Amino acid sequence: MRKLPFDKAKLESIIEKYPTPFHVYDAKGIRENAKRLKKAFSWNKGFREYFAVKAAPNPYLMKLLKEFDFGSDCSSMAELVLAEKVGNVGESIMFTSNDTPAEEFKKAKELGAIINFDDITHIDFANEACGGLTEVVCCRYNPGPLKGGNAIIGKPEEAKYGFTREQLFEGYAKLKALGCKRFGLHTMVASNELDPEYIIDTAKLLFSLVKEITETVGIEFEFVNIGGGIGIPYRPDQTAMSLERVGEGIKAGYEEIIVKNGLKPLKLYMECGRSITGPYGYLVSKVRHIKKTYRMYAGLDACMSNLMRPALYGAYHEIVVPGKENSGDTTTYDVTGSLCENNDKFAIGRVLPVLERGDIVVICDAGAHGHAMGFQYNGKLRSAELLLEEDGSVTQIRRAETLDDYFATLDFKGL
Secondary structure (H helix, E strand, C coil): CCCCCCCHHHHHHHHHHCCCCEEEEEHHHHHHHHHHHHHHCCCCCCCEEEEEHHHCCCHHHHHHHHCCCCEEEECCHHHHHHHHHCCCCHHHEEEECCCCCHHHHHHHHHHCCEEEECCCHHHHHHHHHHCCCCCEEEEEECCHHHCCCECCCECHHHCCCCECHHHHHHHHHHHHHCCCCEEEEEECCCCCECCHHHHHHHHHHHHHHHHHHHHHHCCCEEEEECCCCECCCCCCCCCCCCHHHHHHHHHHHHHHHHHCCCCCCCEEEECCCHHHHHHHEEEEEEEEEEEECCCEEEEECCCCCCCCHHHHHCCCCCEECCCCCCCCCEEEEEEECCCCCCCCEEEEEEEEECCCCCCEEEECCCCCCCHHHCCCHHHCCCCEEEEECCCCCEEEEECCCCHHHHHCCCCHHHC
16 A cells, blocks of 8 residues: 555645645655656766656746756746746756747747757747747657657657657758757657666667767757656556666766767756656545445546546556555445546546545545646636645645636626
8 A cells, every 4th residue: 555645634634724625745755756866867967857847837846846956848838937937047948849839939039948849840930930049959859660659658650749860960950050059859759658778778869869960960969858758656566667777777878879989978858747746746535425336436526627647548546545544344446526527537446445425535646747637627626736845734835726717717797
């Protein structure tokens, strides 16, 4: 059974002030995880993690990660503004977007962000829109069938992201001609990957490309961004990826390809999101109803608008019932929400302690792509986000929405 950073009594005290459902994040766990990541790549003097804002777009979490010099990986105007609000500007922003509007390229340039181009046609588009490009630029590589993807991100050759290999050479030549001086190379070909060798091989692929493009185009690279993609063990039988193994493997590849070939030293960048906050966020809910028809259903006061991964991907999230962890009495449930959609289920056929109305239920590993993917179908309101501080205190870092928030964009007077 998953060990939680709080017990039933602590949750009950939190719920007295903040009604369920809500997401709560463990500050201590996030900090310790950030330290592990930095240590694993300490061999690279320029190493930097750009936290994928899309995973958990909350300025309090971004500010916490800024303690470790984590930058912000942004993909939209709102995410750029969030980074700006917490003081991540200039090259503390990696702007990795697709189908990008002109105003977002302009905002990225205004903030001095590193612009990571997704398509070769975007170079001229951004140059025209912004009246010139930034000094430092990057291109996103899509290796196509050379590199397998996975269930979440799909096959690279079917993905909408990135340059082909041939386009990279043409793209960097164009950027050089436009006066860009500093260059990076990026790829992101998997999501929630648990095999460390996959991440290591991805880095080696980029290192080899750096060598070829340097020799062919006549530019020097300053950094390589190996993307994110490091997964977390959602299922009890899965093992967390060894950051130490990833760091050691990438170091060996770096020395073999970059150092031995006398290439300019490279800074290593990453843009992890899920692996940074995912294991340290929890969706806390209560059992609202128990229903028995052809199956047993445990209906919660949360629904897929609070956590849509199970409905979207069939994803597994461990469920803990505080106070009943050691109960010998169990029943098999479909754990559901109240949306008018039959896939509004957090678990199907899950063996859990016998549940009653009012029981607290904790859905684990909801710290990334949880609250962030919320929506308002059926008029459901987005829940609050809380931060469990290391001293045991709790800070509300996003209040729950109200009906007034939901109706704020409507003009009833015009009816």
